[in-house]
Amino acid sequence: MVQASKIKKNSVLDIAGKLHIVDTITCQSPSARGGSTLYKIRTRDLITGQKTDHSFKSDEMLKEGEYEKRPVEFSYIEGDNYTFMDLETYDQFQLNLDFIGDDKNFLLEGMELTALLIEGIVKTVTLPDTVQLTVTECDPSIKSASATARTKNAVLETGYNLQVPEYLESGEVIKVDTRSGEFISRAK
Structure with missing residues (x-):
């Protein structure tokens, strides 16, 4: 469990039994005394790619999703598919532009990234900060x-x-x- 105020971009959360990755976070401070800070979080479903907006109070506890991280290298682009190579097994896999999103603006061939695997299947990659x-x-x-x-x-x-x-x-x-x-x- 993680507090809503501690969530960072690319965190994986279990929301209503589905795994979501955090895309953006905005903090909304209360306008009145005694109000609590709200965190508006935009997440992407790791299975369907659907984006969803959520609001949480700063002290709300959220369940972290179970996943595995693995180092990968960006290889090349073919149409809307981005090809990566697992640096441990040397297997190649592709992710569609829909799952890459705005991260495409920062990808260079040969760049090392981190892949998020759920049940052995690569769902997304995360860039360095x-x-x-x-x-x-x-x-x-x-x-x-x-x-x-x-x-x-x-x-x-x-x-x-x-x-x-x-x-x-x-x-x-x-x-x-x-x-x-x-x-x-x-x-x-």
Whole structure:
């Protein structure tokens, strides 16, 4: 059992006898004294892929789902199917774009991920919290760009668009938060 306030993205929960993976979490603080904090959680059914919204009070206890984690490597894309290789058994498996979702914006060939297996069947993969990606296109840097919070649009090697600081140029490698899709810093 886990408290609703302790749930993180990619947690697996047993809700009404079905396994769900947490996609997004938003915290809603009470507006009145004595009110309790609400956690609005969007989950995806690991069998059907159907998305569902749930609301829980911060002290509510939820049942964690039983699953196995295994290291995998992203191999290639074929149509809407993403192919991965199990790093322990070297077996290959495919997941449809519906099960990958927005994570496709951060996948690079050869990237190591974690697969979630339920009863020996891969249901989804989880990304690391941060990835390093190369900026392929962005507006030119301004010479007088200061270290202020001014941003510009950039396109990464995966085709993902995000806002980056003005001082960045094409070809630079940056760190991106896979949970929010936001720029973190230059890669070192």
